[in-house]
Amino acid sequence: MIEKLNSPCSIPPHSRRIDPTRAPTIIxxxxxxxxxxxxxxxxxxxLAFAEWQHLGLQPPHxxxxxxxxxxxICDQLNDRGLGGILLFDPLNIRYATDSTNMQVWTTHNPARxxxxxxxGYMxxxxxxxxxxxxAHLPLIKELRSGASFFYFETADRTSEHATRFCLQVDKLLQKHAGNNRRLAVDRIEVAGLRALEALGVEVCDGQTVTEHARKIKGPDEIRAIxxxxxxxxxxIGEMRQAMRAGATENDVWAALHAGNIRRGGEWIETRILSSGPRTNPWYQExxxxxxxxxxxxxxxxxxxxxxxxCVDMSRSWxxxxxxPTAEQKPHEHITTNIEMVKPGVRFTELTRNGHRLPESCRPQRYAVMFHGVGLCDEYPSIRYPEDLESFGYEGELQPGMVLSVEAYVGEVGGKCGIKLENQLLVTGTGYELLTHYPFEASFLRD
Structure with missing residues (x-):
């Protein structure tokens, strides 16, 4: 059954811990x-608020x-002549609503x-x-349930549930977009796509909408970052203390998880940490x-x-x-590439004018030179010269974009490999470095 609420949910009486006859004082x-x-x-x-206050950081509002x-989001929809957008990706839902619910689970079980x-009606x-x-989010005008139509939940009744859901979406589109039948969708189960198209809805690419909406960060998003x-x-400092001879890689990685959760962080998307010979080739967890x-x-x-x-940075210790041995000496790769960052620079300029890795390290180059960062790794993805023809695309840097610049430096068949990465904000005149954890001092000496 669909629950339709035109105002935020009230807490059930049995859940109240405050005398309902008293007017609450909200702090x-x-x-x-x-x-x-x-x-x-x-x-x-x-703990997080105390550390930020000590550092002089202002939280977002x-x-x-x-x-x-x-x-x-609305600006993107109107600019593209779309009546609305339907979101299933948990990170796009987070962006639109700032609500969370079992984020990792719903990534592979699209129940929201x-x-x-x-x-702007949401x-x-x-x-x-x-x-x-x-219940604390007034921008959400209605709360419903019943968006699950994936096999684990609905099995041989998947088409039935998909049709029921899509009828609701179609009614919302008709009510709030009139004759505009163009609906952006970021991702959807096959049964849902077929049901929308059967209703005469023109399904358009929603990822273009969300990626371009998310690419420019507002002042409060920058404070949050x-x-x-x-x-x-x-x-990371706690990780560094956990790294010692006799500890396992998992011991060190666990310190990052613990420190993130203790401060109110949410999860880690990968577990890419390796030591000794496992640092080459890269991507070993x-x-x-x-x-x-x-x-x-x-x-x-x-x-x-x-x-x-998302905080996406890399270090090698x-x-x-x-x-470090001679082959462990890092190159001035990411610091050189950072200096190219300023508004108006084209993506292909960064590719063509960037620092080149030693030829012996190019076969094991990282996937990108730069990529956007926000709620996760985001648009754009700026490639190395070797990958420009196959994967490159054009665009330009704008103030408010947040990027990570990174490199993996490891020779094919080498004994080890170094991963370095920093995060930065594109400003009106250049860039602001956002990550400040120092590089290993011995790597910086010639």
């Missing part, structure tokens, strides 16, 4: 969220950030959906029994290998931190008080 945290120890929404912990994001009309279908999770970076770097003095340890955070913001 807010620095980010605009309610200072309620029993609140439903997730967010930064007191969440209501303003949410309004900015909704306007970005969101409709946003070009006018409807969220949440997992059943979860209406209370979004700075806070997320600070919390991630504090956790952490395991039970015991680290020894003199081992190289390289990692990529790929971390979804506080406010759902030497275990113990030892000097």
């Amino acid at each position: 807010f945290k620095p980010d605009g969220s309610a200072n309620d120890n029993d609140r439903v929404e997730i967010g930064p912990t007191p 969440l209501p303003t950030m949410r309004a900015f994001r909704l306007k970005r 959906a969101c409709f946003v009309a070009a006018s 409807v969220l279908w949440d997992f059943h029994g979860c209406e209370h999770l979004t 700075r806070c997320a970076v600070a919390s991630c770097e504090a956790a 952490c395991g039970p290998r015991v680290i020894h003095d003199g081992d190289l340890v390289s990692f990529d955070t790929d971390l979804i931190g506080v406010y759902g913001m 030497i275990c113990g008080d030892l000097e």
Whole structure:
């Protein structure tokens, strides 16, 4: 059954812990969220707020950030002549609504959906029994359930449930977009696509809408990213303390997870940390290998931190008080490429004018030179010269874009490999470096 709510959900009487006859006094945290120890929404912990205050960081104002994001989506829809957008990707739903619910689980079990009309009218279908999770979000005008039509949930009744859901979407499109039958969709099960098309809906690419909406960060999103970076770097410091001879790769990686969660971060998308000979070739995930003095340890955070913001940075360390070997000396690759960043620079200019890896390391080059960062790795993806013809596309840098610049340096058949990556903001005149955790000092000496 569909639950239709035109105002935020009220808490069931049996859940109340405050005398309902007393008018509540709402106290807010620095980010605009309610200072309620029993609140439903997730967010930064007191440890995170204390660390940010010490660093002089201003948290985002969440209501303003949410309004900015909704306007970005609506502007994209109107610019492209679309009546609305239907979202299933949990990160796009997060961007549109700032709501979370089992983010990793719903990545492979699409049980939540969101409709946003070009006018800004927003409807969220949440997992059943979860209406209370979004009661604090007034931009969501209706809360419903019943968006599940994947095989695990619906088996041989999948088409039935897909049709029922799509009829709702069609009615919303007719009500809020009139004769405009053009609906963007970011991703959908096959049964849902067929049901929408059978209703005469023109299904358009939704990923173009969301990626271009998300590419420019507003002031509060930038504040959120700075806070997320600070919390991630504090956790990296705890990782560094956990790295010692006799520890396993998993011991070190666990410190990053723990530090992220302790501060209110959310999850980590990969587990790419390796040591010694496992650093070459790249992309080996952490395991039970015991680290020894003199081992190289390289990692990529790929971390979804506080406010759902991605912190994507890489470092390489030497275990113990030892000097790296000659082949472990890093190249001035990412620092050179960062200096090219400024508004108006074309993606292909970055590719063609960037620092070249040593020829012996090019076969094992990283997938990209630069990529966007926000709630995860985002548009754009800027390639190395070797990949420009096959995968490259054009565009230009704009103020408000957040990028990661990275490189993996490891020879084919080499004993080890170094991974380095920094995150930066494109400003009106150049860039601002967002990640500040230092590189290994011994790598910087000639």
